[in-house]
Amino acid sequence: MTANLAARLTETLPAGRIIEDPALVAAQATDSSRHPAPRAELVVRPRSAEEVAAVLRVANETGTPVVPQGARTGLVGGSAAIEGAILLDLTSMDAILAIDVAEGTAVVQPGVIVADLQRAAAARGLFYAPDPASAEWATIGGTIATNAGGMRCIRYGVTRDAVLSLQVVLADGSIERTRPATVKGVAGLDLTSLVVGSEGTLAVVTEATLRLLPAPGPARGVLGLFPSTAAALAAAAAITSGSRLPSTLEFLDDTALRGIRIARPEIPLDPDARSWLLAVTDSLEGADHDLDHFSAVFAEHGALSVTRADDEERLDDLLAARRALNPGLQVLWGDATHGDLAVPRSRLAEFASEAERIARETGAEISLAGHVGDGNLHPTVVYDGSDPVATEAAHRAAAELLRLAQSLGGTVAGEHGVGTLKLDDVDGELSARLRGLQREIKRVFDPRGILNPGRKL
Ligand SMILES: Cc1cc2nc3c(=O)[nH]c(=O)nc-3n(C[C@H](O)[C@H](O)[C@H](O)COP(=O)(O)OP(=O)(O)OC[C@H]3O[C@@H](n4cnc5c(N)ncnc54)[C@H](O)[C@@H]3O)c2cc1C
Secondary structure, three states, X not given: OHHHHHHHHHHHOOOOOEEOOHHHHHHOOOOOOOOOOOOOOEEEOOOOHHHHHHHXXXXXXXXXXXXXXXXXXXXXXXXXXXXXXXXXXXXXXXXXXXXXXXXXXXXXXXXXXXXXXXXXXXXXXXXXXXXXXXXXXXXXXXXXXXXXXXXXXHHHOOHHHHEEXXXXXXXXXXXXXXXXXXXXXXXXXXXXXXHOOOOOOOOEEEEEEEEOEEOXXXXXXXXXXXXXXXXXXXXXXXHHOOOOOOXXXXXXXXXXXXXXXXXOOOOOOOOOOOEEEEEEEXXXXXXXXXXXXXXXXXXXXXXXXXXXXXXXXHHHHHXXXXXXXXXXXXXXXXXXXXXXXXXXXXHHHHHHHHHHHHHHHHOOEEEOEEEHHHOEEOOEEEEOOOXXXXXXXXXXXXXXXXXXXXXXXXXXXXXXXXXXXXXXXXHHOOOHHHHHHHHHHHHHHOOOOOEOOOOOO
């Protein structure tokens, strides 16, 4: 099979695109979930849409699965190898083709790193809003395919909101553009939005026309330290329902703060603080009023302290605790389960108090942290993996948190995608009829089921 497949691909691709060395293929087998993955056949690194099309034609004819890969920072196994698959590594297609100031758009290949586009846009006085924490590594193609979120969604929306038009290669190798790159346009069904977030199961993105915004003002913020989770979440609710929307609203709970104090003792954190809430503004006009408003809301909700950062450097200092979240949680017990839930913002407080009940009943230690401005939490259950009882309790607690989010009208997949790791979990929120309908849509796009089969749907 390998020899045949490689021979077929070699006939159609320029030299140097195919990697067959088993060690090199294995090195690209997993994503950042580090979940074990089976053996793929080979890696192809195309350099154009035509080369992607050539690969898909061979795959379609031979019934070979294809796994599109960006930077493999995905956390749900979506870009991990499938047995016998072609790993279609798009990172060599990394050109920023145009930044058009008049249109307010960028045209980019899928392998462009998100932060590189942000910097290129900034150099022209423009702003690419999507900002996942992985922006220095993740690709535009991967973030489009997962509809990635991040810290600025409360004001700017998710990746979908920045995508105007896509060039895609379909499973049969045809190259199509999903829509004209106009601001408005309603001809036909919205296939751009359908491809965004489809995790490589419907088409391969080979070029994107993305919306750029005028550059915002410098980011500034206010940090509130609170005596309880309930107080911080009440302050967050007052801000999200108020008239001054922050660009970022991040939250850390008591467990997270405990770990951060151990892992990064140099970060000043009041020992009495039981939760942490940071509101950021990047308003060009009225930023001072935004900060006054956030400070007043924090004080009204019983903040132990309110610290204001009037420039980006001081804001960066305040963000140190948020950046230390993962090292902090790791230092507590060593092992952890990671979640990516979203609930309606008005139900965050209820979620947090029910999570406390789950922690009490299971004996597991749960940390809640995340983008509360979007109702998007990344709950972490920390545990000692050498203790089977603790391990079982942690996994039981993690599963209960998923069901809790769904029972409150939320989702188990806020921004990281479904991949393989959450396939079973989404049953709790999508009906069998709707899941069936989605698989029928997949069959229309990809009748032989070669594109990232067994994922997302
Ligand atoms: C430290 C860290 C922080 C993170 N922070 C965030 C965050 O704040 N917000 C967030 O949403 N996520 C976050 N993530 C998750 C991850 O970065 C995102 O899911 C990101 O969008 C993946 O991009 P990637 O280039 O690594 O894609 P990959 O992981 O390589 O692929 C992800 C999915 O996209 C598909 N795909 C990739 N390229 C294409 C293409 N050109 N055409 C079609 N399908 C394609 C793959 O098949 C796979 O299903 C984080 C991950 C890490 C490790």
